Amino acid sequence: MDFDLPDSALAVREGITAVTAKYGYDYWDRCDAEHRWPEEVWRDLGAGGWLGLAVPEEYGGGGQGLLELAVALETLSRSGAGAAASFIYLLTPGFGALTLSRHGSEEQKKRFLPALARGELETCFALTEPDAGSNAINITTHARRDGDGWLVKGQKIWISGVERADHMMLVTRTVPAAEAKPRASGFTVFLVDVKRAVAEGTLTFQPIPKLGTNTVASSMVFLDDVRVTQEDVVGQVDAGFAVLWDILNPERILAAASGVGGSEAALRVAVDYAKDRAPFGKPIGTNQSLAFPLAKIKAQTELARLMTYKAAWLWDRGEPCGSEANIAKLTASEAAWQAADRAFQVHGGMAYSLEYPVARMFRDARIGKNIPVAEELVLAHIAQHDLGLPKSY
Structure with missing residues (x-):
C-alpha cells in the first residue's frame, strides 16, 4: 500500500498554494460580506489551467482525475476560503467539465470542454426540487416530446450559481415515475442554455436569502416550457441515472x-x-x-x-x-x-x-x-x- 500522493497531485497542491498566497482570510471575508463571486481567484485559477485539471488533454485540459481536483479544492479551502471554495470546483470543473468528459458526446466535448477548462464558460447543476432532494427518483420536473425536441416544465430549488451559469446540467423525468420500470429509469439529463432560456422568458430564478456561503447565490428555478434538443442530451435519453x-x-x-x-x-x-x-x-x-x-x-x-x-x-x-x-x-x-x-x-x-x-x-x-x-x-x-x-x- 502506497499512501504517497502522485506527483501530479503534489504539483496541484503546490500550484494552488501559489495562486492563493495573495488571497487571505480577509479577502474571503469581504467576498462573503459583499455577496460577490471571488472573480480575482476565478480568473487566476483559469489562467493557470487549474480549472481544467480533469479535462482530457485533447480538449485543452490537464488530463488529470478527480483526485487532483479534490486536492485542488482542499488546498483552496485550506487557504482561508473554507466552504466558499467548494462552489469554485463543484459548479464548473465538477458538474460541468467532469460530467461532459465522461458522458458528453464528441460534439459536446469539442464545443464546451476547452472553454470550461479556461473558466470562460460556467455551469450549474439542477436536481433538487421542493418535494424531492435526496429521493431523486421522485422528481417531477418533466420533459415532454415536442417535434424533434422536448419542452421542459418544473421547479428546482437550492440551485447554486444559476445567476452566473452559461449552461445548466438539468435532471428531468422523460418517463413519469409511476410508469418507469425500473423506477430508476426514465431520467434524462439535459445541458440547458441558461442565458437563452432566460432571454426567452422560459427560465426564471429567485435567489434564496442564506445564512452563509454568500459568495454565490442559491436560487429557486422555474422552468416553463424550456426548449431542448437531442444535441442537449448528456448521455442517453431515459438512461440518465448513470450520468x-x-x-x-x-x-x-x-x-x-x-x-x-x-x-x-x-x-x-x-x-x-x-x-x-x-x-x-x-x-x-x-x-x-x-x-x-x-x-x-x-x-x-x-x-x-x-x-x-x-x-x-x-x-x-x-x-x-x-x-x-x-x-x-x-x-x-x-x-x-x-x-x-x-x-x-x-x-x-x-x-x-x-x-x-x-x-x-x-x-x-x-x-x-x-x-x-x-x-x-x-x-x-x-x-x-x-x-x-x-x-x-
Missing part, C-alpha cells in the same frame, strides 16, 4: 475535500489565537481543555483526508465508490464543523466580532452536515449497504 450517479459521487467527494480544507483553515485560526492570547500571563493554548479538543479535530481531519483521497482514487479507476464517498463526506463535514465550532469557542467573546474570520467559517461549516446529502441519509446508506441492516426509509 446522475457520476455527478453525485464526485459531488460528495469534492464536498469532503472542501470540508478537509475548511477544517484545516479553522484549526489554524484557532491555534494561532490560542498561542497569542494570554489573559492570565500564559497562552490559553497551554490549557488542556482547549488543546485536547483541537488535537482531536486534527486527528479527525487526517482520517477524513485519507477517506477523501481513497474515494477519489476509486472513482478515477472506475471502481465502486459510493460507500467511500459517503463516509468521506460524513467525516469531513463533521471535522469542518467541529473545527469551526472549536475555533469559535477558543476566541471567546471575540468570535462574535467580524474582525475575525471565525463567524464566517462557523456559518459556512454548518451547512456541510446537510448538503449535498444530510448526514442522516449517509448513515442510513452505511447501515443498509455496509452493515446489511434493513432499509430504514
Whole structure:
C-alpha cells in the first residue's frame, strides 16, 4: 500500500498554494460580506489551467482525475476560503467539465470542454426540487416530446450559481415515475442554455436569502416550457441515472475535500489565537481543555483526508465508490464543523466580532452536515449497504 500522493497531485497542491498566497482570510471575508463571486481567484485559477485539471488533454485540459481536483479544492479551502471554495470546483470543473468528459458526446466535448477548462464558460447543476432532494427518483420536473425536441416544465430549488451559469446540467423525468420500470429509469439529463432560456422568458430564478456561503447565490428555478434538443442530451435519453450517479459521487467527494480544507483553515485560526492570547500571563493554548479538543479535530481531519483521497482514487479507476464517498463526506463535514465550532469557542467573546474570520467559517461549516446529502441519509446508506441492516426509509 502506497499512501504517497502522485506527483501530479503534489504539483496541484503546490500550484494552488501559489495562486492563493495573495488571497487571505480577509479577502474571503469581504467576498462573503459583499455577496460577490471571488472573480480575482476565478480568473487566476483559469489562467493557470487549474480549472481544467480533469479535462482530457485533447480538449485543452490537464488530463488529470478527480483526485487532483479534490486536492485542488482542499488546498483552496485550506487557504482561508473554507466552504466558499467548494462552489469554485463543484459548479464548473465538477458538474460541468467532469460530467461532459465522461458522458458528453464528441460534439459536446469539442464545443464546451476547452472553454470550461479556461473558466470562460460556467455551469450549474439542477436536481433538487421542493418535494424531492435526496429521493431523486421522485422528481417531477418533466420533459415532454415536442417535434424533434422536448419542452421542459418544473421547479428546482437550492440551485447554486444559476445567476452566473452559461449552461445548466438539468435532471428531468422523460418517463413519469409511476410508469418507469425500473423506477430508476426514465431520467434524462439535459445541458440547458441558461442565458437563452432566460432571454426567452422560459427560465426564471429567485435567489434564496442564506445564512452563509454568500459568495454565490442559491436560487429557486422555474422552468416553463424550456426548449431542448437531442444535441442537449448528456448521455442517453431515459438512461440518465448513470450520468446522475457520476455527478453525485464526485459531488460528495469534492464536498469532503472542501470540508478537509475548511477544517484545516479553522484549526489554524484557532491555534494561532490560542498561542497569542494570554489573559492570565500564559497562552490559553497551554490549557488542556482547549488543546485536547483541537488535537482531536486534527486527528479527525487526517482520517477524513485519507477517506477523501481513497474515494477519489476509486472513482478515477472506475471502481465502486459510493460507500467511500459517503463516509468521506460524513467525516469531513463533521471535522469542518467541529473545527469551526472549536475555533469559535477558543476566541471567546471575540468570535462574535467580524474582525475575525471565525463567524464566517462557523456559518459556512454548518451547512456541510446537510448538503449535498444530510448526514442522516449517509448513515442510513452505511447501515443498509455496509452493515446489511434493513432499509430504514
